[in-house]
Structure formats: C-alpha cells, structure tokens
Amino acid sequence: MAEKNVYQVADWNGPGGERWVAYQARLDAMMAVFGQAAIEAAAPATGERVLDIGCGAGASSLDLAARVGAGGQVLGVDISEPLIDRARVLAPQDTPARFQVADASSTELPEGAFDILFSRFGVMFFDDPTGAFAHMRRALKPGGRIAFVCWRGMAENDWVRLPMGAIKGIVPPTAPPDPEAPGPFSFGDRGRVARILTAAGFADIAIAPFDASIPFGEGGTRDAAIDDAVKMTLEVGPLARALADQPEDIRARASAAVRAVFADRPGERSVMLDGAAWIVTARNPAN
Numbered sequence: 001m002a003e004k005n006v007y008q009v010a011d012w013n014g015p016g017g018e019r020w021v022a023y024q025a026r027l028d029a030m031m032a033v034f035g036q037a038a039i040e041a042a043a044p045a046t047g048e049r050v051l052d053i054g055c056g057a058g059a060s061s062l063d064l065a066a067r068v069g070a071g072g073q074v075l076g077v078d079i080s081e082p083l084i085d086r087a088r089v090l091a092p093q094d095t096p097a098r099f100q101v102a103d104a105s106s107t108e109l110p111e112g113a114f115d116i117l118f119s120r121f122g123v124m125f126f127d128d129p130t131g132a133f134a135h136m137r138r139a140l141k142p143g144g145r146i147a148f149v150c151w152r153g154m155a156e157n158d159w160v161r162l163p164m165g166a167i168k169g170i171v172p173p174t175a176p177p178d179p180e181a182p183g184p185f186s187f188g189d190r191g192r193v194a195r196i197l198t199a200a201g202f203a204d205i206a207i208a209p210f211d212a213s214i215p216f217g218e219g220g221t222r223d224a225a226i227d228d229a230v231k232m233t234l235e236v237g238p239l240a241r242a243l244a245d246q247p248e249d250i251r252a253r254a255s256a257a258v259r260a261v262f263a264d265r266p267g268e269r270s271v272m273l274d275g276a277a278w279i280v281t282a283r284n285p286a287n
C-alpha cells in the first residue's frame, strides 16, 4: 500500500514545521479565538477523554486539558516532531495532556476510547480524508462527538486573499491549485466537508460559519507592525510557499506589494486581517 501523507510529513518535519515553531507564540495568538470557538462547540466536560488531531505545539490540547481536569485525558497527536517537541516543552507538569508523534489517519488508536475528537486547523491535510475520518471515528465512544475548526475558501480569507492578490503579476503565474488538494483550504466547500463526514460514518453534522479578525505581526509602532506582518507572511503559510523558489528581486517586489495592501488595513500594534472559518460538529452514532 502506498505510504500516506508523504508530502505533509516531509513539510511539517522540514521547513514548514521549523517556521511554524519559530512563529509559534504569534500563531497561537492569531488562532486563539478560532480554537476557543471550536472548544465551546465541543463542550468538553470534567473527566472526559479528548483526541486533539494535528495538535501542533499543543495550545488547544492544554486548553482542552484545563476543561477536562485531572480526571480527564487529552492526547495530542501530530506528524511533526519539532511541533510535538515544542508541545512537550510548553506543557505544565501537572497537565492531563500527553503528546505523541503520529499520523492521525493511520496510527493505532484505542477503539471506542474517546468522548471527543477535536482539531484546531489540523484536519485539512489528509490525502484520503474519508478514510482518515472513518479511522478516527472508530476511536470515539458510541455517541461520542467531533468538533473542529477549519478555514473556509481562500477568497473569503483576507489574510491570504490580499497578499496573494498583491503578488499577482510579480510572481510568474502557475496553474490554479486544486481546491480539494490537501492543504489549509481543502475544506472550504462545506458540501465537501459534509460528504466526507457522512461517508466516514458520522451523523448530526452541523457546519457553521465563524468569522474573526486576525492580528498579523506585532510591533511598537504601526510601521514596525506592518513590517513584521509582511515578514511573517513571506515566511509562513501559502504566500511563503508561492515565493519559495523565487529569486531575490521578485521576493523584494512581492514584499513591497504586500506591504502596500497591509498598510491599508486597520490595526495599531498589528495588522488586522479578516479570517473566515467553519466550526464543524458531528456525532458518532450510538450503536
């Protein structure tokens, strides 16, 4: 059988993972409000067991752990060794959260063991999403629930639409990406998300939009904040990938163009950019 998620494993253990670690504190601050919305949707109760899928550096696992308490358990799994290392460093000693390097789509999971499958932006990267969700569902108790947050389409997310628009005409055009290819926006189509979860055996599927402003970059002055936001955008995420192999002169022009669009956005110590996500919930049918 072909190995699964080969590209993602390489990227999240290579340059993608390293940059994510470097910007971890800022990325956590940027995604916090989305994660909290997903946690409210999951409604973890004291003593429950939670699997945090694609947990990264573990911020959401620790938030979940605070909700389930010492009598509960949170297992954070991620394919990225550098991110799991960071999660272990950040975790307080007395947390009921544990972390494991594993591919959530195929790793052996205890059957019927978890009350909740949870994810903050960690479930859009599977080569075979239906197979992955069916596999993870088997780790849920009958009647157990899933709750995750994922991005809507690129066109609705200013944090990527604006910089990507700015570099058009500077970076040589490439074929438009397959919107269903594994990546941050592969769950943008809510119909597709519903089809995947249905085929994986989930019931009571609900998919609700959730919008929030995201603070990009930080600085003591507005100019410093804009510079920092541009630097980060060129180093982490979709724009970084689009510019990865470009020569210095193109990168410099792209940077200036992104700076110009960011300078038009509000924010004093950060550049505030609109983010658009789905909060998805569903249930493992009771037997």
Ligand SMILES: C[S@@+](CC[C@H](N)C(=O)[O-])C[C@H]1O[C@@H](n2cnc3c(N)ncnc32)[C@H](O)[C@@H]1O
Residues within 6 Å of the ligand: 005, 008, 012, 028, 031, 053, 054, 055, 056, 057, 058, 059, 060, 077, 078, 079, 080, 083, 102, 103, 104, 105, 119, 120, 121, 122, 123, 125, 126
């Ligand atoms: C956008 S990051 C989100 C990280 C974290 N949930 C957070 O909110 O900070 C996506 C994460 O999914 C992980 N990931 C991707 N494919 C995975 C898989 N098949 N199994 C487990 N983790 C995976 C990546 O390594 C990465 O840490």
